[in-house]
Amino acid sequence: MKINWGTGIVIAFVVFIGFILFLIMLMMSDNKLDHELVTEDYYEKGTFYQKEIDAEKNSQLLAENIVITK
Known part of the structure; x- marks a missing residue:
């Protein structure tokens, strides 16, 4: 079967x-990838x-x- 360019x-x-x-979907479902711009304690x-x-x-x-040494 030949597939044309379209x-x-x-x-x-x-x-x-x-x-x-x-x-x-991956970004929305994984909590590790949560990068919310608005937080409750933004000032702190x-x-x-x-x-x-x-x-x-x-x-x-x-x-x-x-x-710095430990």
Whole structure:
């Protein structure tokens, strides 16, 4: 059976759309991939993240590199 170019394009589109739908379902069902932009405690998370940014910026201003040992 010979497939013409029009049928090939339709098959490629269907496969691509199926792949995108699979990825959407995977993202929506897996809690590990949850990247919500809105959270209940956004202010606390924002201030905590800003403290991390400030600490990194302050450490770059030092003359020597910081070494952390456990």
